Amino acid sequence: MATESAYDVSTMPGGVDREIARLREQALMTWQREARNLKWWGLEDGMSVLDVGSGPGFVTAELLDMLPSSQVTGLEIDPVMIERADKYLAGKADGRLQSMLGSIMSSGLPDNSFDFAIARYVIQHLPDPAGAVSEILRILKPGGKFVVLDVDDAQHLWEPEDPPEVKAASERWREEHKEKGGDRYVGRKLLRILQKAGFKNCTMEAIVLHSDELGIERLLPPEEVTIPEYEAELQAGSITRREFELTIETDQKRRGPEGLIMLMVYMACGEK
Numbered sequence: 001m002a003t004e005s006a007y008d009v010s011t012m013p014g015g016v017d018r019e020i021a022r023l024r025e026q027a028l029m030t031w032q033r034e035a036r037n038l039k040w041w042g043l044e045d046g047m048s049v050l051d052v053g054s055g056p057g058f059v060t061a062e063l064l065d066m067l068p069s070s071q072v073t074g075l076e077i078d079p080v081m082i083e084r085a086d087k088y089l090a091g092k093a094d095g096r097l098q099s100m101l102g103s104i105m106s107s108g109l110p111d112n113s114f115d116f117a118i119a120r121y122v123i124q125h126l127p128d129p130a131g132a133v134s135e136i137l138r139i140l141k142p143g144g145k146f147v148v149l150d151v152d153d154a155q156h157l158w159e160p161e162d163p164p165e166v167k168a169a170s171e172r173w174r175e176e177h178k179e180k181g182g183d184r185y186v187g188r189k190l191l192r193i194l195q196k197a198g199f200k201n202c203t204m205e206a207i208v209l210h211s212d213e214l215g216i217e218r219l220l221p222p223e224e225v226t227i228p229e230y231e232a233e234l235q236a237g238s239i240t241r242r243e244f245e246l247t248i249e250t251d252q253k254r255r256g257p258e259g260l261i262m263l264m265v266y267m268a269c270g271e272k
Contacts, residue, residue, distance in 0.1 A: 004103050005077060005125045005181075018225070020056050020084060027058040027120075029218060030265060033207045034149065035066055038118070041203075041269045042145055045069050047115035052104050052136065053077070053122035057085030061092055063118075073098040073114070075107060104132045109139045116140075120149045123193065127181025133197040140272045146199060149267045152187025159260040160253050169243045190268035199270025209263040219261040220254055 043049070045067045054060050054074030063072050074097065076082050082101050089097060102108060104119075105128065117136050123129045136146050153174065162170065174184045183189075194202045211219050220226070227248060234244045253259060 004105055004127070008078070016080065018229070022221075023055055024058050025218065027062070029214065030207050030209065031059065031062050034120075034267065035062070037205050037207075037267050037269075038116075038147060041147060043067070043116050043147075048113070049073070050075060050109075050114045050117040050136075050139070052117060052119035052132075054085060054099075055081045057088040059118075059120060060085065060097065061089055064089075064093055064096060071096050071098070073100060073109075075100045075102055075104060075109075077101070077103050104135055107135055107139060111138055112141045113139050114141060115144050117144070117146045118149075119146070121151070123148055123150050123190065124184055124186045125182045129183075129186070129189075129193050130197060133193055133199075137197050137199060137272055142272055144272045145269055146194070146272070147267060147269045148190055148194070149265060150186050150190060151184065151263075151265060153184040155187065155264040157260070157262040158254065159258065160250060162250055163246050165240075165243050166246050166250060169239045169247070173238070187264070187266040190266055194268055194270035197270075199272065202268060202270040204266060204268045207265040207267065209261075209265065211259070211261040216255055216259055216261065219263065220251060220259075223248075223251070226251060 046069045047067065049063055049067065049070055049072045051060050051063060051072060051074045054076045055078075057074065060072060060074045063070070072093075074085060076085065076099075079101060082099060085099060089099075100107075104122070104126075117140060119132075119136070123132070126132050133146070133148075140146060153170075161167075177184055186193075191202050191204050209219060230239070230244055230247055233239045234241065239247070254261065
């Protein structure tokens with residue numbers, strides 16, 4: 001049977017704890033801008049909200065804090081993530097949180113049951129995005145909104161650029177992700193995916209993460225974090241010794257005064 005997700009926290013080269021830490025930084029780094037867009041698209045306190053692929057609960061916690069009268073449901077397929085979320089959210093929900101272990105492909109949730117749904121960095125991992133989005137459409141109330149956030153690797157900017165050997169290694173990783181059913185170029189397709197599923201009034205916004213604003217260290221972790229991860233990839237045969245050396249050399253240059261990273265995150269909203 002085909003996998004329902006190309007992502008598995010237990011297989012990340014840096015280990016589960018490092019990946020959880022990365023997810024926390026990723027969530028909190030952009031949350032204020034995400035929240036601004038969510039409010040602009042109509043998210044209000046008192047609404048029933050579904051957090052799709054809720055992971056270790058970092059964004060779920062922010063939603064509970066931002067919407068003190070709302071009921072929030074976190075839907076997550078990975079038991080490891082559910083366990084981490086239960087610990088992180090303990091005492092924070094005041095009875096307003098339902099945590100569900102299950103797949104968005106067949107959630108089992110009733111029709112017309114949520115005012116708002118959010119899926120962050122989920123679509124890029126799904127072999128059947130259309131099926132997942134159709135399921136969201138089913139469980140939203142009439143007039144309900146669905147906001148999806150994801151990336152498009154072709155739109156990022158790195159200075160200095162990766163050498164050809166490092167680009168080739170990165171592309172191999174994207175191809176492996178694609179073979180598992182994922183799509184690291186899904187950002188450009190988000191509106192189309194929503195529209196084909198039947199959502200209307202679809203619109204799109206972008207969030208820019210720039211190292212001159214955030215600091216290079218937030219977008220490129222320190223060597224004591226990155227080098228062990230590169231070493232794990234080298235030992236696993238995912239990269240060659242030459243690619244390993246060039247990657248470290250390029251990272252060092254980016255940490256210098258001329259280094260620059262600009263990442264693009266895309267948010268799309270559709271209405272039922």
